[in-house]
Amino acid sequence: MKRGRKPTIDAADITRAAIAIADAEGLAAVSMARVAQEMGNATMALYRHVKSKDELLQLMADAAFEDPPPLPDGEWRARFEVWAKSLLAGIRKRPWFLQIPLNGPPSGPKSLLWFDSALGALDDTPLEPGEKVGVVMSLMTFVHGEAWLNVALTQGFEKDPAQFSREYGQRLREVVDPRRMPALAKIVASGVFDVDDLLDADDMAAEFDFGLHLFLEGVAAHIGGRR
Structure with a gap:
């Protein structure tokens, strides 16, 4: 049985595949080889449309968002x-x-x-x-x-959720010297950071x-x- 020809791809297809990987696993998982694997193509086939990983990253950055929303009437x-x-x-x-x-x-x-x-x-x-x-x-x-x-x-x-708790305010009271950091000391003393x-x-x-x-x-x- 003959294997059919792989479907034609373009830069937009490659970008969408790379974004899907980044969404699922983070940007570190994106490489030309990984994108090619996900698309079922040889890595070199991608280079016909995207010259480098740096170019792919720029394409991803541009395609990361939806179109801007309609802005309201007014000022x-x-x-x-x-x-x-x-x-x-x-x-x-x-x-x-x-x-x-x-x-x-x-x-x-x-x-x-x-x-x-x-x-x-x-x-x-x-x-x-x-x-x-x-x-x-x-x-x-x-x-x-x-x-x-x-x-x-x-x-x-x-x-480390603890560093965002009341422990933060307590640590500041221990390390902030009012003589060297008077403005910050006043803020700490006000209790701004004493929250859960x-x-x-x-x-x-x-x-x-x-x-x-x-x-x-x-x-x-x-x-x-x-x-």
């Missing part, structure tokens, strides 16, 4: 809030995205859709084109940083909202100055 601030929270949700869904090196500004088709969406939120503002780009890139940096912190702390909690769960999901969401509020306040002040 730029409400639109930015939806955009930022949607991006954060996408990264939390696929935390391996944060392990992929950032090699340059947005250039993939999906990344450019997100970039366009955020820029469009600023259409009715008096900002110059370069200012709009700067604001969007700064917002992207904020969301990525918050997502990295969220994922890193969650992984730390899974390894420092990684409470509601608290983390509130902290993200507060950070986003501060960022948007700064943008609003800048726009006010431009007017």
